[in-house]
Amino acid sequence: MTTKVKVTYNIVSPEGITQNSKTIQLQVSESKNMYTIHRALIKQLHEKRKGTASCKSRSQVQGGGKKPWKQKGTGRARAGSIRSPLWKGGGVIFGPKNKQYATKLNKKEQQLALRNILYNKKDNTIIVENFNPLSISNRPSTKSVIQKIHALNIKTTNKILIIVAKKDINLYLSTRNLKNIELIAANQINLLSIINAKSILVETKALDIIEEAYNGQR
Structure with a gap:
């Protein structure tokens, strides 16, 4: 059985200042068991073999x-x-x-597992108004990305997952050398990346895509 829950996130400015909040609805499992998440994780690990x-x-x-x-x-x-x-x-x-080694898993069950893990990771999730610090300079800069992460009080030694609405080539080039940082588009998130991440940074536009794409609305 599933139920709709409201999850409220604080939206943080690029300087690390809390501006306002945003609430989304997620259809998650009523029970707290990890069975669905486990099945989806096994499927993803099998597909990597x-x-x-x-x-x-x-x-x-x-x-x-x-x-x-x-x-x-x-x-x-x-x-x-x-x-x-x-x-x-x-x-x-x-x-x-x-x-x-492929394992069969229904699409609805796969989406439910993603919603469950997103709900479980809500305390480790930070919503940023606009994460891309390279939109002004329009050139790759790893130093700018590290400075922005430090401004959000996040250690770069931890596993960090950055979820954006659309991948930017400059942002990709700036983060590919940072072994603890993974950049991913909102419509391509996967269970293993979310589980491994100690901190999750999500753009506000990406949050809207997640709410729409993984709640079975499209």
Whole structure:
């Protein structure tokens, strides 16, 4: 069962000053169990696995058509092929093969898991009026991004997730060298990024997209 809850966030200016607040509605699970979140997380982790580990069996290894030596009379153990799994360079018994690890999950269940984790992370979420400090200079600057994060009283040593309405090339170039900062668009958020983040920075326009896109309204 799900229920609608109102979540109120304080909107912070780029200088770290609280200006006003914004309330959104999220359709979340009534129970506090983590079952839906766990299923969605397992699905995402499975999709990250390539499943390309593979080796050849004795029927796939090249060569070995001729019997190495006659069956009897040599004093050696009988052998039928140099590609036997008992031989060096031979095939592998029960070795790994290409495998798909995809797990099925309904779209509504996936969206419910995202809403649940967003609700659980509301205390670690900061809403910023406009996060992009490069809109004026119009050039990449990692230093400007770090200064803005420090102005919001956030340590750059922690995992930080920045959710914007639309990715800006200058902002992307400024954050790609910061290993603890991840930049993501509002319509592409995923469960693993939110779980790993110690602090979540969301633009006001991105918050509107999240409320609309993940509440099943479109």
